[in-house]
Amino acid sequence: MTVLRNLISLPVARVHMISEADVASPLAGIPPSLPNLSSSSDLAASLDSYGEDIAGWINDLLDNQDLPKNADGTAVDLTALDKHVQLLATRLDVASQDTSSQLEQSIDDISRTIPRLTYDLQFMRESALSLQDALQNIEKSRLPPPDPPASQETDKMSTKQVLDRLHYLDTVKSSLEKTYSVLREAEAWSSLDSEITALLGSQSYAPAASRLSEAARSLALFSNTPEYETRRALMISLQNQLEAALSSALVAAINKRDVTACKGYHDIFTDIQREVEFRNYYFGTRRKGLVDLWSSAKIEDCEGEESGSAEETESSEKKQPFNALLKQFFTEFNTLLTEEQSYTVSIFPDPQQTLSAFVQSTVDALSPSFPQRLSSMAEHYSALALPHIIQAFKSTEEFAVSTSKILENAAYSARTATTTDDKSHAAGAKSLSRRASRRISLSRRLGPSRSGSISGPQGLGDPIGGSGAWEQALFEPFMDFQSEYGVLEKRLLDEGLKKITTGTPILADGAKVLRERSAAVFDMAEETLDRWRTPRKTGRDTRVNYYDAGAKEKDYELPKIVQSAREGWMEVAKALAIVCALLAGVEAQFVQILGNPPSSSPVSLSYRAVRALNYLSLLLNISAVVGTFFMLDILTELPFRVYKYGNNQEGERPTKQSISAMLLEFGADGRWTVAKGFTQACAILGMLTAVVQIIVWVWMNESREVSIVVTFVGMLGVFLAAYWFIASLGRSRRILNES
Known part of the structure; x- marks a missing residue:
């Protein structure tokens, strides 16, 4: 069908009308030079012999040697050749239609025959089964009768005896093999010493x-x-x-x-x-x-490694x-x-x-x-x-x-x-398995697995x-040393304080000595905190590592705004401690200036007020310094308290707007409010008493004009300090109520 369709699709220069005689005889008009194509079967056989080479078949069919020639030996006119080609194409088309109709008829016949074929196969299968049953019945009718029960029991006993005999022989074989192995090992042990000695002598x-x-x-x-x-x-x-x-x-x-x-x-x-x-x-x-x-x-x-010998004394430089x-x-x-x-x-x-x-x-x-x-x-x-x-x-x-x-x-x-x-x-x-057998299993090719865990090889013992x-x-x-850390730290601090307190007496230059000693004490405190944090910090002071019983490291980091607030308050506390310590030193020096009151004349009320204000300012400033220690202690343990009690989660934004309330939200408690209020109150009152003391002292020893100016400046400072103190108390009270 494909060959005929390809022939039908060939281009034709012109279309001519086909007469009834041409249709009735599709092979009429074929040149006499091709006598073998006188029928449809011959034409189909000739076409099939060329396969897919349709152009070759046409060229052979239209060979110039087979075409009629003129009297002078020249080829016929191409118009006649064109007509001849058109005629052949038309007749091939008619032949292809005939073939198509015959093929359709064959397909219809096969379609009608297939259901009948299925029925015939089923009938043949049933007949074969019937024949099989008949043959089995004939075979059973010709078999001898079964043995009596006694003969069956005899056969069972003989079978059991044979199996027992085989089991006995297998046991004997296994025992003989083990005995042979033991004898070989015994023979090998008898020559083991000499073999090993010979191998060691040859360095094998x-x-x-x-x-x-x-x-x-x-x-x-x-x-x-x-x-x-x-x-x-x-x-x-x-x-x-x-x-x-x-x-x-x-x-x-x-x-x-x-x-x-x-x-x-x-x-x-x-x-x-x-x-x-x-x-x-x-x-x-x-x-x-x-x-x-x-x-x-x-x-x-x-x-225990130091020696007093001369040789080691000379080598002490090393x-x-x-x-x-x-x-x-x-x-x-x-x-x-x-x-x-x-x-x-x-x-x-x-x-x-x-x-x-x-x-x-x-x-x-x-x-x-x-x-x-x-x-x-x-x-x-x-x-x-x-x-x-x-x-x-x-x-x-x-x-x-x-x-x-x-x-x-x-x-x-x-x-x-x-x-x-x-x-x-x-x-x-x-590669080896391809030579031996291509059906070998993958597990045999790969061998035993040698996977190791991420933690490293196991089983070392x-x-x-x-x-x-x-x-x-x-x-x-x-x-x-870790279990006695507190004792070691206390001994170190005691030794440091002993070095600080020994030396120039405080009465020689009270303010300077007190300032130097206060700075040294604060340096010692900072070093103590650094030593305490050193084994636990991971790069920043605000990150705390906590080691639980399972020795699993956990950490917590404060938000940046809380870190800034905490560091700011720590700087304020340090500065306040230095200022109050200096004021306490000044008041201690002023105690020496006032001296003892004269016993000959009565003591005036102004003198008594100055001495009272002097002692009161000294105590208030010392109390403020102590309060700063509590503030620093609370701020230092703030990250740990946040981690321990879970006041907030890492990375969250604080919900409070004020700094003190934010610190309370992130780990601070009521101690922070009390310590901050106590320190602020002592510092403000200590400064106020110092100012009032100076004003009274000026009125006692200076002129009226100087006293008025000093009083105005001092009262202005007192007013500003009082305003700041009252505002701070109000904020602290609101924060305390909220918390």
């Missing part, structure tokens, strides 16, 4: 380790036998000989950083169940430089403080761990656990130990030991943080190497310590 350490590994696995077969202890002692002796033969070569390979040799020795020690001893050799060799640095260092501030040694030691240790990170990944199957065990073993191998030197330093400095202990704690903490990062990198490198090995192993197994053992070895020496 790997075959010797493999032979000992096989013997160790077979040692369990001799349990509960008289030969067990003898062979066990022989096994241990041979393992010791192999370890002794390998020890010097192992140490040399570790010093040369020969990773391939170290990996081979590790496999040998693993085969003979001496992996712990291999780690001891490795750790001892690698930590030797650090241990020598620690042991040979001369410490100037550790009790001595250094303990914290300097500790910082140098941790720096070298960190460099060594960074170097060991790449080596342990190539040698050990568990680099993270290996490095943690290396840190712990190095700290435990120090002589004198880390706790001993830390305690000696504390005894050396006595009451002043706390800052040095905190400095040592900071150095240890920095080393612990860097070590944790190195361990994480080692675990990541181990996981990456494991993944790469798994991929290469899977690719190799896949107690001999090399847990993941947190190295941290315990580092920070355990500080636990006693």
